Amino acid sequence: MATDGSKRRSANFRPSAWDYNLVQSLRSEYGEKEHMERVTKMKEKVKDLIRCKMPRVQKLEQIDAVQRLGLGYHFEVEIKDALQAVIDGTTNTAWTVDNDLHTTALRFRLLRQNGFNVEQGVFERFMTKCTSSFKESLREDVEGLLSLYEASFYGFKGEAIMDEARTYASTCLENLKENHIWAKKINHALDMPVHWRPNRLEARRFMDICEEDQCSRLNPVLLDLAKLDFNVVQSIYRDEVSKLARWWVDLGLNKMEFCRDRLMEHYLWNALMVYEPQFGAFREMSTKITCMITLMDDVYDVFGSWEELQLLTKFIERWDISEIDKLPPTIRTCFLAMYNTTNEIGYWTMKVRGFNIIPYLHKLWINQSKTWLEEAKWYHECHKPTLQEYLNASVTSIGGHVVLFCSYFTTSDKLSKETLEYLCSIPNVMYCSSLILRLTNDLSTSSAELARGDNFKSLHCYMNETGASEEATRHHLKNLVREAWKQMNEDVIDANPCSGPFLGACLNLARASQLFYQYMDGHGIPDCETKDNLKSIIIRSVPIKQQRAAKCASD
Structure with a gap:
């Protein structure tokens, strides 16, 4: 069994592209009450525009x-x-x-x-x-x-x-x-x-x-309303991400050198998924969950030995920290962060929604850990899965199911055992969204991950299984993405027991995936397009011609 002092694998992930001290200091003048009042006045004019005959x-x-x-x-x-x-x-x-x-x-x-x-x-x-x-x-x-x-x-x-x-x-x-x-x-x-x-x-x-x-x-x-509203919503995002940066630094996980430090990118994922200002609880809690998904994914993919990962999976299954000293120090810290973060979210849900969400989150974490362990087993046994065998595990292991589950219980006022069990069964709309996330990720990251010794990804699984060329394989996988979109298009129109922001989040997770992985690994290598997108959403306000905006608000 490896110990923290022995030589471990390294993915050589790039450090965060962001200064968390600066992120914690983010503020905006558009958070002031006067701007929100202007938005309210201008909204009435737009309502009249939409209603009028033309x-x-x-x-x-x-x-x-x-x-x-x-x-x-x-x-x-x-x-x-x-x-x-x-x-x-x-x-x-x-x-x-x-x-x-x-x-x-x-x-x-x-x-x-x-x-x-x-x-x-x-x-x-x-x-x-x-x-x-x-x-x-x-x-x-x-x-x-x-x-x-x-x-x-x-x-x-x-x-x-x-x-x-x-x-x-x-x-x-x-x-x-x-x-x-x-x-x-x-x-x-x-x-x-x-x-x-x-x-x-x-x-x-x-x-x-x-x-x-x-x-x-x-x-x-x-x-005029679009510009003002964008800046007002951006001020909310700035407050949220500054608090999350403080949480992340206090947790100390930004110092973990083996894993990806991607707090800002995780926030962007979640702000794109559920962007409406009133759903800050989702962005806060789901960003924390996404941080835990990436952290534990790197433990299983990069840091842990096979024996350590088997033991870690048993701890996740038991959801018990009484004998946590059996885990190596670094893995123990990671598991405790995941355990405590999940329980904190469970406490919020109990206090605000009046419902105990922890058993359902625990069930999803068990599914995550089992698929992470299965992928680790493939690596240690040099197993080359078929595409279907790979997707059976990897559509879960990428973490979309947990995040989409969060999008429901943080935005819905009416939680029930039946609905939450339905979501834990992973309905088609959740599966399709996660499948798009997995395939777009693989199409962008496969070469780099294979070069550092990772498992086969969908691209290489299909090539190995069928003998197809890389070009033909990419065409096949992109067609799977298109077919998943078609299915999701139909699912969000059909009657669904979990409507509202949840269905929008399913669509938006797939959209965020298309964005992050369109040209490169925008999550693992978070510069260029990803950093610019973050600046557009959080840093750069939209220029407003003050005289014209003030006139429209007062007319």
């Missing part, structure tokens, strides 16, 4: 702008009512009267995006009857193609028209992206569709787009 396409574009600017959470009732009015006034004849691909595709996307089911058949009139392909005449309709492309990512499994829409629109836009007047919009869409982008970052980008677009039909009050 041409159908203009109404749809306005709703789209409200949501892309990050304001949707303020106007959920008004948006639902406006879209219901669109449905009530949209007979089958009305769909066909609009020979406008942009309006049809935008309407389809917004309805599915907001929980209304609409059939893919609304696109049939834009297709040729003989080939079931989209008409050649649409190739010059760039606005329509962009809307069709974005709508296609809301397809369900087995929807052939939506698959064709994605292929057709992607091909057309690829051919247009170089010199077209809309090249910037086209390239942004092809880089990643709106459906896969985290709301807060898309909101920040969309503000700049609206500012630059001199021909925009956007009402100025929307943009």
Whole structure:
């Protein structure tokens, strides 16, 4: 059995890119009461805008702008009512009267995006009857193609028209992206569709787009409210992350050299998952849980010997610290941090929600530890699992299930034994979200992890199992990601006993995964894009023209 004094493996993780002393001192003027009062006044103006009568396409574009600017959470009732009015006034004849691909595709996307089911058949009139392909005449309709492309990512499994829409629109836009007047919009869409982008970052980008677009039909009050609201919410994020930095430093785990010190990145994950300001309890507790997941993952992957990991797993199963001295000092410290953090969260839930959550969290930690141990066994026995064998363990081991479980009990006022047991059974919507997290992680990190001697990841499991090339394997895994998105699209519209912020968190965990692992390992190597994204969400306020904002608030 290894001891802390013996030579251990090292992953040579980079240190944190953040100065925690500076993080703890973060403050914002937008946390003052006067700014929140201005937001409240401006919200009333936007409610009137959403309710007022206007041409159908203009109404749809306005709703789209409200949501892309990050304001949707303020106007959920008004948006639902406006879209219901669109449905009530949209007979089958009305769909066909609009020979406008942009309006049809935008309407389809917004309805599915907001929980209304609409059939893919609304696109049939834009297709040729003989080939079931989209008409050649649409190739010059760039606005329509962009809307069709974005709508296609809301397809369900087995929807052939939506698959064709994605292929057709992607091909057309690829051919247009170089010199077209809309090249910037086209390239942004092809880089990643709106459906896969985290709301807060898309909101920040969309503000700049609206500012630059001199021909925009956007009402100025929307943009002004979006900027002010972004800064007010950012002030809340700053307070939250400064307190978490103090907790992390006091815990002393930022001094552990064998593991990833990623507090800021963990906070970003969780702020992207549940971004609404009123859910600070989720961001605080789930960030702490995410820190524990990464810490224990590194214990199992890098630090512990096989014998130590077997013993650690038994301690997690028993959830008992009476004989904790049997663990080596460093592993003992890590287990105690996990144990105490979980119990603190359990105490909060008992005090605020009146429910004992610890047995359910313990069950999920047992599942985590068993899959971590199974992966450690593969490493020590030089076992090369099949892709399915690997996914059976690794979709759990990556930790998405625990975080998504947190998103329910920290945001819901009505906890029940039946609902929590349902979540612990890992329903499809949780599994698909975690599968996307696992696959996007592997597509980005496999080469580096294999180089340092880690287990096979999904990429290498499939290549070893089938003999496929790396290019063909990447294509296969990306297709699995797309299929998981289709299933999740359907799951969030179907009746679900755990609706509300939980379903949004399932979608947003997948979106955050697409962001973190789009170009590189944005979690393990947290510089460049990840650091810039953190600055956009937490550090950089949106410039506001004070005179105009004050006028809009006072009118």
